[in-house]
Amino acid sequence: MKLRKIIVKDNIYLYIMTGKIDLPAQEGILTIKIFLKDYKLTPLLVDFRTWDDPIIGFPLNFGFPLSESLTGKKEVVNLNRPKYVRECILYGLQKGWTGKNKLEPLDGLEIVANLGYDVSVLSVNKGDTK
Template structure:
């Protein structure tokens, strides 16, 4: 996918998203990589580990209805939309990323939880996954 451009707080960022999945598994990753313009060596990486549907694909790539916990209402969430890319950038800035420094990859489901979404329906069915050399128990 080609890099797309977004401006947040007077800074220009470039971003792309990719999906990947393990063989013989229903677990998939949706990754967003964001760069401050002219600083491709220090990206913000957001990884969402979730289930994969044979027909619909990755729910965060194609879109899924998630419940806002406080408001008890549903919102259609597609992480490719600029609205959510902006939220990812703001989250990265909040945790200390400035576009010119390296930070550890961020769990995208944590970002969605910080926005008030119930992400329990996105978690893989078995409750644990191996990703990036680490085991995550959810």
């Protein structure tokens, strides 16, 4: 898969999205890996840990309707839209990432929740048969 480009606050970033399944945990982990241009050794990693569907795959990769916490209005959230990658970058910058340093992977669902969405429908509930 090819790196995509986005410009945020006059800086050029490159990013790629990958996914993996943790079968024992019945969890899908969709990761956005973001690099400041020319700094490929210090990426920002944002992990979106959700349930995984054998037919549709990762819900946020194809788009999933989430309710806005305040209004209840539903909006389809698709991480392939640049606005969500931009929010990940801004959140990483707020947490101390400069593009030239490493951070522990960030919780992507926390970012989506901070945007005002109810992410509880995406959580993997242990013991739930779904």
